[in-house]
Every structure is written in structure tokens, then in C-alpha cells.
Amino acid sequence: MIKFLLVMQVCSGVHMDCMTKFETSPLFNNYYECSTVGYLRSLKIMDEMGGDFVNRAEIQIKFKCDKINEL
Secondary structure (H helix, E strand, O other): OEEEEEEEEEEEOOOOEEOOOEEOOOOEOOHHHHHHHHHHHHHHHHHHHOHHHHHHHOEEEEEEEEEEEOO
């Protein structure tokens, strides 16, 4: 059965650098669920950082949904 793993990364446009990628749980049953949660978690991360910091550092959240073959 194929599942999807959400992998996220926080980057700064000012510093032209990214933090280490991190995997989230749980695994998702389909791409739609994974990508929707990726957008929602990105919004939450930016909200927690606050507008001033996000603006100063030009924060960008990257994410992808990797296919995982689960036995």
C-alpha cells in the first residue's frame, strides 16, 4: 500500500539558507491529504514565528509529499 510522508523545510530568503529538512507524522493515505496538511502546517509555522520575523528573514516554507511503500 502506498502512503505519503510530509517532508518540510524552513528557509530564509535573506540568508539564502535553509534549516534541515524534517519529516512529520503520521503517514497520509493519499497525496491530497498530505499536501493539504503541508499548507496548513506551513501557515501555523509562519504564524508562530510572527509577522515581524517572517518579514525580516523573508521566511519561506518548502514541503513535499514523498511516496512510501508500506508493507
